[in-house]
Amino acid sequence: MPARLVRVDRGSCEAVTGDGRVRAEFGAEPAADPSAAPCSGDWAALLPGPRPTVQALLPRRTAIVRASAARDSHGQVLAANVDTIVVAVSLATWPDLGRLERLLALAWDSGATPVVALTQADRATDAAEAQEAVRPAAPGVEVLITSAHTGEGVPELAALLTGTVALIGVSGAGKSSLGNALLGAELLATGEVRAGDGKGRHTTVTRELFPLPGGGVLIDTPGLRSVGLHGTAEGVDRVFADIEELAAGCRFADCGHVAEPGCAVLAAVESGELPLRRLLSHRKLSRENEWAASRTDARLRAERAGRLREITRNQRAMYRVRGRKR
Ligand SMILES: Nc1nc2c(ncn2[C@@H]2O[C@H](COP(=O)(O)OP(=O)(O)OP(=O)(O)O)[C@@H](O)[C@H]2O)c(=O)[nH]1
Ligand SMILES: [Mg+2]
Ligand SMILES: [Zn+2]
Known part of the structure; x- marks a missing residue:
């Protein structure tokens, strides 16, 4: 039964279906990645019955994700x-x-x-x-x-x-x-x-x-105490569209707008066109995103290595079984 999750509590949620509002339990065990857990606004497939359960979540069209307070590389x-x-x-x-x-x-x-x-x-x-x-x-x-x-x-x-x-x-x-x-x-x-x-x-x-x-x-939503970025460079680029535009005039294509000669961004700060506050804010948010991305990369590498180990283990076990059969 298609449903939209309107409120998520611990272990269960409120969902709206074509037939009205129901409380649904979470079926599967929690995923390792907390960002894959059900969340308000998710579209879901419910298994109907006296105790409906969430069977699957549909891929999210959009999602508001911040760096989680927990010290891992998953977003919330x-x-x-x-x-x-x-x-x-x-x-x-x-x-x-x-x-x-x-x-x-x-x-x-x-x-x-x-x-x-x-x-x-x-x-x-x-x-x-x-x-x-x-x-x-x-x-x-x-x-x-x-x-x-x-x-x-x-x-x-x-x-x-x-x-x-x-x-x-x-x-x-x-x-x-x-x-x-x-x-x-x-x-x-x-x-x-x-x-x-x-x-x-x-x-x-x-x-x-x-x-x-x-x-x-x-x-x-509850008031945000901290808003750690956990995104791509895209969000930051859009907030600083004016800097991106100025950057097109920098002498070097990979200009960091710090001390490079022919930097159009620094020139705009110099002339008063671009507030220095904004350039510093851009720098700070970009670095934060890069850091989050590098941590995610490190986690993905570790997960891939883990999967590879598991495949090798399974293959060895399979060869052992085959060897016995012969
Ligand atoms: N004068 C005035 N006060 C407002 C207005 N909007 C909100 N307030 C007051 O600001 C305080 C906080 O408002 P909330 O709407 O609870 O703020 P919130 O952003 O939902 O806060 P959290 O739920 O804690 O994240 C309350 O005392 C409101 O009465 C407004 O337009 N004018
Ligand atoms: Mg509020
Ligand atoms: Zn520059």
Whole structure:
């Protein structure tokens, strides 16, 4: 029975089928790769019955994957088959552009299209000024001013959303509040931020799909404490499309934009066209991705070597059996 997983708990999940919502158990033993485990937004094949079980997951069209907190090279999937990612950034304080670039790289890497929602505009000193500051950090991405409390920008945001929509951002950004505004109902729990530092209290703890009034579904996610990149260079390249464009003018095709002669990127920093902050952020995120990729490569090599050993072992055993038969 085809089904979509709307919420994943320990050992079981809530799934929506053509006949309604069911609780389904996980059939097979957990895979070695945690990113292959069922996740909100996955499409699945259920074996129906009094206790339905998840028999198989369909390949994911897109997936939001971050480096897992565990010290292995596997990524952690935050949501699967997402079409639009709303990156929520609160205007209650001045936006952290480096963090936004990181979230956008994660979003682009997923295969979905990101949108930046500047939230809590009613608390901003100058929302328009903040929007202008954010735009250069998000080339090719819509940046909207919104407020869940006044409803400002909510219809405009809703108009940009298609298919499966995921809300991501730090705790206290106002993801769930904005989610409720989009859902047109108070379905998601929201929480006060801490008085001292204005940080959220990690109110949202599950990722659950809710149908949107205009079609499609919404996945609210828990506030991200850390966003380690675990992607390809593609996401970073898109966030820094302006640097990629400038790089085409560098004298050397493999220019690292550090101290090379004829570097068009450094020239742009010199002239004030490109903020130095952005070049440094690019460098940092690229290195992180390369590191994640090299660790994944090392793991794949080890796994291949392991498989080869196993094949050799099996072959030897087979020859022994054959030898006995003769
Ligand atoms: N003034 C104002 N406050 C808002 C707005 N949106 C959210 N808040 C407040 O910000 C706090 C955090 O909002 P949440 O929606 O719970 O934030 P979240 O991003 O879901 O946080 P986590 O679930 O912890 O990740 C709450 O006290 C909200 O009332 C807004 O548009 N205006
Ligand atoms: Mg929340
Ligand atoms: Zn260069």
